[in-house]
Amino acid sequence: MPSRRALLRSGAVAAAAGLAGCSALGGAPGPVPLPDATPGPDDWPGRGYDARNTRYSADAEPPRSEPTPRWTREFRFCHEPVVRGTRLVLNTGNEDREYTVGLRTTDGSEVWRSESEPWGYPTPTLGAERAYVTGPDCAFGIDLETGEETWRGQPCHGANTAGGTVADGRLYMEYGGYFSALDGTGRVRWATSHDAETPPAVVGDTAFVATVFTVAALDLTATARELPWEDLDDDQPAHAKREAAGRWMDPPAASNVGPRFHHAPAVDGSLVFATATGDEGGELRALARADGTERWTVSSPPSPRAGEESREAPDPVNDPVPPVVADDRVVTCLGDRQVLALDRGGTVQWTRTLEHSVTGLAGAGETLLAVTHDRSIERSGEGHGGLVALDLGSGEPRWSLSFDDHVSGVTPAGGTVYATVVVDRRNGGTVSTERLLALS
Incomplete structure (x- = not known):
């Protein structure tokens, strides 16, 4: 099967110019920055919430007791919605085509439907004024x-099916097979031959990306070069070579027998947090932001010490989920039923074992939201999917909801929790209808 990069390259990418370290081409107009897109308490504009991928909205106030639906809408699919103020945006479609739709957060009514056709399931990225959609x-x-x-x-x-990250006036994403920075005109202002499987974390002049086999820190000031004999209309834009753009990589060498990084890392202060899937379970790695040095690691099952036999992981085991990085702690689940909160030094602050396996986490204010699945129940059986709210500070349960099928996504914004739940499948199990609930 061809690689995604091979599939995505369909022509030329504009020459890079304007960003520090980039080569400017004669006649190319200067860069136009995108408006500041820093999210507030009523927003959840991307999969990782902010440019650091913290998955945590500090000033939001989700329900503290069991919520009820304020409104619901059904779509062929809607996965993870994103929110900017009073606008909720999602990708969906019908039998004829796929499209992006904008809803009012107040009542769920449709405001617009795009002519542009997205990939489908991937989540859009919301800037200050636009929804950026990959197609x-x-x-x-x-x-x-x-x-x-x-x-x-x-x-x-x-473009990369995973979408992008808006930071410092640019949209960062894998575009045309290159990790790229696009400006307010849509022009590529910088690129490198690195991969980026999911929306990156961007802090200052560094992007932190997951490439399945590694987590890497990319220097956004690395010089993008175009060789004199290369044609502007060919398949290769002016770009920084992998070696020039790479500041560090963990593990130092990619291997098809090593851990897998399916989620972009999160960044906070001097640390980078990345979850990895290994042969025996999941782990959370805390790496030094400056050079990628491992500061500490927790795993499930716990990594054996020298001379100690391996310990079995709790059953069932799934992939670890992206961490929630709050003000004084990082919270994760490493592929089992245990939610784990640690301080910046890796010391466990609390643990909470849930009834079912955890497949997603999001943090808002003093609340942690966990999406759960009961793998022992048929996927369309009562109680298969769930949404659990915990106290972020203590791990104590606040409320929980049970559903008859998968919970595909959860988005806290303001005082509302938006949850996507599968409600119907065709023969063979293909999802045919998802319901979006505004819970408050």
Whole structure:
């Protein structure tokens, strides 16, 4: 099967210019920054919440007691919605085509439906004024108020199905097979040959990415070069070579028998937090932001000491989930039923073992939200999916909801928790309908 990079490269990418360290090409206009997109308490604009991928909205106030649906909507699929103020955005579709839709958060009514066609399931990324949507042939910017397309990649290329991160006036994403920085005009202002499986964390002049086999820190000031004999219209944009852009990588050498990093890392202060899947379970690695040195690691099952036999992981075992990085702690689940909160030094602050396996976490204010699945029940059986709210400071339960099928996503914004639940499947198990609930 061809690699995604091979599939995505469909033509030229504009020459890089304007960003520190990039080569400027004669006649190319200067960069135009995107508006500041720092999220507030009423927002959840991307999969990782903010540019650091903390998955934590400090000032949001989700329900402290069991919520009820304020409104519901059904779609063919809607996965993880994103929110900017009073606009909720998601990708969905019908039998004819896929599209992006904007809803009012107040009542769930549809405000607009895009003409642009996204990949489908991937989550859009919301800037200050637009929803940035990845498609098989281009990346699009859709006005949050009107639904009109007001931005697109210049020139068009297929984009990473994972979407991007808006930071420091640019949209960072894998675009045309290169990890790229696009500006307010849609032009690529910087690129490197590195991969980025999921939306990166971007802090200052460094992007932190997951490449399945490694976690890497990329120097966004590394010089992007174009060789004199390369054609501007060919498959390779001006870009920084992998070696030039790479500040550090963990593990230092990629291996197809090592751990797998399926989620982008989170960054807080001097530390980078990354979850990995290994042969015997999951782990959370705390790495030095400056050089990638491992500060500490926790794993499930716990890693054996010298001379100690391996210990079995709790059953069942899934992939570890991206961590929630709050003000004074990092919370994760490493592929089992145990939610684990640690301080910055790796000392356990609390643990909470839930009834079912944890497949997702999000933090808002003083609340931690956990998506759960009961693997012992048929996927369309009563109680298969769940949503559990814990006290972020202590791990004590606050409330829980049970559903008859998968919970596909959870998004806390303001005083509302938006949950996506599978409600119908075709023969063979293919999802045919998902319900979006606004819980308050």
